[in-house]
Amino acid sequence: MSVIGIDLGTTNSLCAVWRNDSVEIIPNRLGHKMTPSVVHINKNNQLSVGQVAKEQLITQSSQTVAAFKRLMGTRHTIRIGKKEMSAIELSSLVLKSLKEDAETYLQESVTRAVISVPAYFNDNQRNATKLAAELAGLTVERLINEPTAAAVAHGVHKKEDGIFLILDLGGGTFDVSILEFFDGVMEVHASAGDNFLGGEDFVDALVDMFLSEQEIKKSDLSPFELHDLHMKMEQAKRTFNHEKEIPLSFTYKDVTIENKLSYEWFMKAITPILMRIKSPITQALSDSNLSLTDIDDIILVGGATKLEPFRRTIAQLLKRIPNTNINPDEVVVHGAAIQAGLINRDQALDDVVLTDVCPFTLGTEINNPNGGERAGGHFLPIIERNTTVPVSIVRTLESAYDNQTELLVNVYQGENRLVDKNIYLGTLSVKVPKGPAGKEKIDVRYSYDMNGILEVDVTVLSTEKKSNLLIENSPGHLSDIELEKIRKQLEKLKFHPRDDEINRAILARGERLYEQNLGELREYIAEVLAKFDNIVDRQNPQEIKKAQIQINEIFDSLEKGSW
């Protein structure tokens, strides 16, 4: 039985499998490699995921949602129509759709997967990802860090020794990893990142800059106007890779603003975002005790690295031209599929071993004996960031005051010396016999596994009682009953039949184009759509196929503006 590799991205998701000594990317129901991570639920509880949903982002924005990966592991939920859903549930819908595609492609049932996550995802976010997979009926064999996956893909294909700096700028996250290859060993030296820096932020920066220059408040825009502007800026972002000036027309409250965006304007808007790429790079280099001259090659991963100013900034910062020989969109899923092959112990990968690191510091809250009034709330690091995993470290701690009967081990992740500024992961409480301060000792063991999931064990030395941490109150944690409830709710949502997926994608796209255009073009689109509806109704497969190709060509040229 195959294990599939999944790249569950902020903007797009992909799925691949290791077969016949190579990676095969599994096409979705529309025949595309990339499935947009967008979910749409219509009024009849019918569900669409991917391209069809993405087309409806503008036309039915209140019932469609995208970029929800950013809410993974947080307490936020999103209202879609009448339903309220968490990022976990939404992600599980995307995973379910990928799973179905894989099953159709492989002609067998698929229940095991390797899923890639940003290296800088914390414990809550990783658990949320695992939960999403569980809800979709997939067992997670491994959570692999995205830059690591990219490096694996690069390493397995190139078989070149050396130290590589991997920069992964996805839709929503930025990860930096330093990886060394030698004799079939892939060793990650350090990972660092920014969970809120990605391709989407560049577009947001353009939208914000444009609105502030036009003195329009973002909240005054209707959802349609906002999405329209967003799409136009997204387009502009791509066009600036080869143009110096772009005309832009934007209709706000029936007034059309005609504007020309210059390259200088573009650079000015995105500079604050570009500035944020420096610090994770410096951190990764210093954590791994390497300097820029030790790096043999720079590998760019993630769709957003196609952005020309990003590449330029990297070249400027690192005084080096990054390697662009691999397709940044597909490299992560390649790596995930290779890892899946490794787990299946595929012969061709027998001589490859991968070691990864824990990208952040994990520790507990302690009382500082010299702290005086502010004794509490101090952070004691137990697993330091960029320690090679799997790792298991014990620290012995003792009671702080006389006759203490309960010790609380609060688990935190972060780099600050005070726990308040770190991320809270959970609490473990142990009972101890009464005694003078310092008499009772406990062993706190932190184990961080290959999936990046933390386990905390506490042993009271005097009673030898052991407890194990169940992170109960962390955001995103669900009890079995709650899980079952969500599973039932999700089952009520029905995917549209696969067959008419292509037709629906075309219709959704047509409707969006209809709304975006005016006048004659609009009438023309309506005419084309009506014709297509007619053909679909006649149910002649050959005729439909022909019409599909034709209408897509028409829409393509419409969108390129060459009409």
Next chain:
Amino acid sequence: MDIWSILDLKQTTDLKVIKSAYAKKLKITRPDDKPEEFQILHSAYKQALHWAKISRKAPESQLDWETGVETITQVPVEEYIDSSSTEELNPSQEIMQNENPLIENIEQESLVDPLAQVKSDLVSLLANKERRNNPLEWQFITHNPDLLDWQVADQLSAFIVPKLVQKTMETRRSGRHKRLRSKVNIRVLVSTPILEILNQVFEWSHHPQNIYHVLEQSSAEYFLTTLSSFEHSNVEGTIGIKGGAKIIEKANVLSDTQVILRKNVQFGNDVYRLLAFFVDQFLVSYLTAFILGTEFLKKKLSINLNGDKFLLIIILVTVIYSWLMECSRHQATIGMKLFRLKVYSKKGTRISYWQGLLRNVLFGASIVGNFVIALINYMLTHHRYLHDRLSGTYVLNYADIKRKKAFS
């Protein structure tokens, strides 16, 4: 076992030999299968590498130099770029190459100080108190593509930091003997939000050494402490989510009790609270009886006290007494103070007078309720009694709050 025998190797400074020995061992000690053995192997490998690197640097190991030099795993930079660019040039790489001279241009320009304009803008901005605390005014720095270059940013950072920190010496006569005392005042000119914005550009908190270069010790320390006050804050963003009717932030999944528990504070336990109650009751009834018992009041009020009425009066006095005491800065009645108990609101602060009134009226009612309520209270978790729960207050062990945390 020493590191060399773990690696199955003779002591060597040859990095390549160490690496291949480690690789060989690693294939049979996969981290997935044998996590503990892997950890031992890995740390031995790291130590061996470290040792080898140090011994290489030591002057006496001339011999090692001769054998080890070629084995450094690095490929010379220029060579590598050349080889990769001649292999296959895809379009985007070509673009990058064409723009190389452009990058150099930027560097050359920086010699002529492209920052002159920025610097003069900066000086005038800092001179105006209102303007300098307006984030929009700082756009000429935050949106300046020139600063994407590390060197340029560092250069400007060295210019800006001394201007942000103001140090004034204040001398005055004070104290009983009117001795001359001098006090040094250090302050940062801009507000915290601005500092946060600038820190994103110049990354001071990542490179504190840059601050020490341009400021003297005390100012530098002050500056870095100010910075660390907002460093690494937990950002949870809803930014960038598209679509959906609304994004809802679910209330904290932790109940208030759990929040207090997380702070490692202990609730006042039953025994102490009961003892405190007795102490208070004793005081109150003794005093009440004493005052009511005086001849003067007996005549004035001309009331005949029977047992029930007396009990009611005592309860009334108790309620008022505990209400005032618990809302005072002591946050405790005399009895509670003896047993180190204090009353706190949900936020961990002193309770308001209204809250205190509600709490104590309920408390009075539960005294009337007698055994039944006492029994219920006894069975409630965390020693949170009915009147604590209904009024949203907590009675906590005061000693724990002072020295609260669990271990050192």
